Amino acid sequence: MPALTDLLAEGEPVANHRPWPRTRLGPDRWTFAIAQLAEGHWTLMGLWGEPASVHMALRDDETGDLGVVSLACPDHRYPSVGRFHPPAIRLERTASDLFGLEPEGLEDTRPWLDQGKWGVSRPLGATLPATGEPVPYAFLTAEGEALHEVPVGPIHAGIIEPGHFRFTCSGETLVRVEERLGYVHKGVESLMAGADLAHCARLAGRLSGDATVAYASAFARAAEAATASEAPPRAQALRALMAELERLANHLGDIGAICNDASFALMLAECGILRERCLRAAEAAFGHRLMRDRVVPGGVAGDLDTAGTSAIRALVEAIRRRFPALIQLYDSTASLQDRTVGTGRLDPALARQYGAGGHVGRASGRNFDSRKCPGYAPYDRLDFTVPVLEGGDVDARVWVRIREVEQSLGLVDQLLASLPDGPVRVDLPACEGEGMALAESFRGDVLAWLRLASDGRIARCHLRDPSWFQWPLLEAAIEGNIIADFPLCNKSFNCSYSGHDL
Secondary structure, eight states: OOOHHHHHHHSEEOTTEESSOEEEEOHHHHHHHHHHHHTTSEEEEEEEEETTEEEEEEEETTTOOEEEEEEEOTTSEEEOSTTTOGGGHHHHHHHHHHHOOEEETOSOOOOSSOOSOSSEESTTSSOEEOOSSOOOOOOOOOOOTTEEEEEEOSSOSSSOOOOEEEEEEETTEEEEEEEEOOTTOOOHHHHHTTOOHHHHHHHHTTSSGGGHHHHHHHHHHHHHHHTTOOOOHHHHHHHHHHHHHHHHHHHHHHHHHHHHHTTOHHHHHHHHHHHHHHHHHHHHHHSSTTOTTOEETTEESSOOOHHHHHHHHHHHHHHHHHHHHHHHHHHHOHHHHHHHTTSSOOOHHHHHHTTOOHHHHHTTTOOOOTIIIIIOTTGGGSOOOOOOOSOOSHHHHHHHHHHHHHHHHHHHHHHHHTOOOSOSBOOOOOOOEEEEEEEEOSSSEEEEEEEEOTTSOEEEEEEEOGGGGTHHHHHHHHTTSBGGGHHHHHHHHOOOHHHHHO
16 A cells, blocks of 8 residues: 655655645646545545645545645646545635636536625636626536425524525435535635734634634644744643633533434533533633633743632533533433434445544544644643544434543643643744644644745645535435434534634
8 A cells, every 4th residue: 555655755845844744746646646545545634725736635544644745736727636536526616716726627616615706706816806796506406206405594593604505305304415605704814825923823713713722723833833843831731721621612512502403402501501611711711711812823822820720620520520410311311312313324434535523523433533643742641532433423423522521521630730830932933934733623623734934924824624524424414314303413513614614
């Protein structure tokens, strides 16, 4: 089986790309990389463009090695990855929308993020003024007797981000679900170009607000890699402490919300109380309920004092006291189990093919957690287990969250018991360089890649949410279920609209 390191050694290496190599390939070796993805030897970690080139972040599943391969596109065309490896399709359509890069051989060339309302086309490439009125999106068709369509969204009930779902149904059974996203595209990559690190760190933390710590951590570590710097040990520990608080708050909220979608509101109320305690502890410890702008390049924005430590310890005690009874309630309520067990099953083979991270992948047998592999400080010195199940249904995704809550409580204990002394921030030098990092959000791995100009400003930055590889899997998992179970399946995935829409 070919190794990713061999391919990386064959190309033209890019200097100062850290911590993993980046190499420029020719079209033939790019096509070879596509074949390795299609055959399941490697995993696609990201695909993004520039005005005259396209990049892929790859992981060798046999060795765990990571690297980036790049292909020059002087004519703005390149051999399509998505033609043979479906996880790349939406990424390629996005690169076409933003940069005008055309994937040769890709059948689905519909716009993805561009809904015809920007006023321009390919805004990050050779920008052209938009012409004419927006063209209605061409949803895929399904043929069969007595099929009907049900459009849902983009505006939904309650406080939720916009996304459109087109259901094709036979009676109450879902034959196909097709998503239309892009409604909350913010132009983050354009806003970052030419900006300083401090400003871009704030933008990164706002790409998906419920994972602000994970995004800010990935961005900060990518910037530190690009400048050959490292945050102080105390800052690394505080980042992990914030990340686990963020994970606890979101998992507790999700468990309650999933049960509520199965008409069991008591769990929503009880889990909501624990989630609120997480947010209050975060505010007491770090000055902000979501811990926004607390993680910065070079470290963290503030230290943890005795009062903050006490607030976190009290939170851990409260969750440990109350959460086991809620688990028992979930597991012993027959009407709730009837809704979650066997519903919305995701095939493990699809989870592997799409490189699904977080609870979506781990509930379908994919054992990947970026805290473990490739790993990063301080998790490399902490003791924890990554829960992996095979069921692939709503119930399995709930149980992965339950087990991760338990693991996060143990991680918080370890971090507080071994918190290093010392500074919490260092200044990063202004220099050229490229860096990449992975950070484990509650949804899965967040990827950050950036290039710094000689003055230390961002020349180019790309952030990849785990939802890019999870949204398509929701379409697959819901097929064969009934319409009434879509909210339940959707919440059990809990993909990010904002993180996906950049």
